[in-house]
Amino acid sequence: MKFLDEAKVYIRSGDGGAGAVSFRREKFIEFGGPDGGDGGRGGDVWVEAVNGLNTLIDFRYQQHFKGQIGTHGMGRNRTGANGAPVTLKVPVGTQVFEEDNETLICDLTAEGQKFRIAKGGNGGFGNAHFKSSTNQAPDWANPGLPGEEKTIWLRLKLIADAGLVGLPNAGKSTFLATCTRARPKIANYPFTTLHPNLGVATVDGREFVLADIPGLIEGAHEGVGIGDRFLGHVERTRVLLHLVSAQEEEVGKAYRTVAHELEAYGAGLTEKPEIVALSQIDVLDEKDVKKKAKELEKACGKPVFLISAATNKGMTEVLRALRDIIVETAPPEREPPPPAGDDDFSDRGDYDDDNRK
Numbered sequence: 001m002k003f004l005d006e007a008k009v010y011i012r013s014g015d016g017g018a019g020a021v022s023f024r025r026e027k028f029i030e031f032g033g034p035d036g037g038d039g040g041r042g043g044d045v046w047v048e049a050v051n052g053l054n055t056l057i058d059f060r061y062q063q064h065f066k067g068q069i070g071t072h073g074m075g076r077n078r079t080g081a082n083g084a085p086v087t088l089k090v091p092v093g094t095q096v097f098e099e100d101n102e103t104l105i106c107d108l109t110a111e112g113q114k115f116r117i118a119k120g121g122n123g124g125f126g127n128a129h130f131k132s133s134t135n136q137a138p139d140w141a142n143p144g145l146p147g148e149e150k151t152i153w154l155r156l157k158l159i160a161d162a163g164l165v166g167l168p169n170a171g172k173s174t175f176l177a178t179c180t181r182a183r184p185k186i187a188n189y190p191f192t193t194l195h196p197n198l199g200v201a202t203v204d205g206r207e208f209v210l211a212d213i214p215g216l217i218e219g220a221h222e223g224v225g226i227g228d229r230f231l232g233h234v235e236r237t238r239v240l241l242h243l244v245s246a247q248e249e250e251v252g253k254a255y256r257t258v259a260h261e262l263e264a265y266g267a268g269l270t271e272k273p274e275i276v277a278l279s280q281i282d283v284l285d286e287k288d289v290k291k292k293a294k295e296l297e298k299a300c301g302k303p304v305f306l307i308s309a310a311t312n313k314g315m316t317e318v319l320r321a322l323r324d325i326i327v328e329t330a331p332p333e334r335e336p337p338p339p340a341g342d343d344d345f346s347d348r349g350d351y352d353d354d355n356r357k
């Protein structure tokens, strides 16, 4: 799968059609009044969050999105047709920014959420609008208003319940592969994982989404290794699972290196609940596992889980601990949306309902 979490896109909403200048012409009616119709509205540009996407890769190939222009008004009071809107379909978790890549326009965090990012130009009034009592024939009409054009940035921050962090080779992808149906690449060299992977874990009948991201190394916040650019994908999780491999010589140091990078990244990552696990314990005998566990507990200041994805040891316990935190920190159930009519978008967040058709 190709992955892209940032894309620059040019959008333009449709221009409104011009109003028409026209006069009624009929046999035996000498001075027919003005009957120029209005121009149609230009098409809007929308973004919509849809399920089944977890990358912005499509926007590498198509970067221009234009709403259709409204057609001009015509004689005999005929109004021009509205231009068709265009909708950018993006993965859930996509944020839209202005050209500066800093000013947030909208944040689409739920499936079906829609937001209008450029409004089509209004159509101009035809001269039929300018009838006056003075009987003076209006020989003018309004031009349509231009659409808006701008460059925007799409930035994806995947939405998962738990995020896996650790040094390269800690066993993050193996963990994901063992408890979910995801099949990330696993190998015995650093930076096997080059982009985030998501999987759904089930424990005691309850599901939650787990995100595996590339490994972090010292200096990641300065761009060393793959850097910290994928940490955005664990920003929205409720809990982090920090894996430290039992194969590390100094597990305390391994823990601190990653903790330091999380801190340097900011965005509240260090305030998130964190579960620490010593992974790959099947490679050591019991005595050495105990010794390393102690060392790790000293470094992180809390009890650590002992796991092996290879032998499935301790896996259920860790999943339960993650689930407990996810349940505890879950926002209260939202009220069910009111029964929606055809054009009732009140349950879709930022819908601007003056979108006249």
Ligand SMILES: Nc1nc2c(ncn2[C@@H]2O[C@H](COP(=O)(O)OP(=O)(O)OP(=O)(O)O)[C@@H](O)[C@H]2O)c(=O)[nH]1
Pocket: 166, 167, 168, 169, 170, 171, 172, 173, 174, 175, 185, 186, 187, 188, 189, 190, 191, 192, 193, 194, 213, 214, 215, 216, 279, 280, 281, 282, 283, 307, 308, 309, 310, 311
């Ligand atoms: N013996 C043993 N080996 C493991 C276990 N978990 C992972 N490994 C091995 O450790 C190596 C690294 O595993 P990955 O899951 O790719 O590690 P990662 O943390 O995803 O690494 P990056 O993607 O590079 O950050 C692979 O060779 C795995 O087979 C385990 O529980 N026991």
Ligand SMILES: [Mg+2]
Pocket: 172, 173, 174, 184, 185, 186, 192, 193, 212, 213, 214, 215
């Ligand atoms: Mg990996």
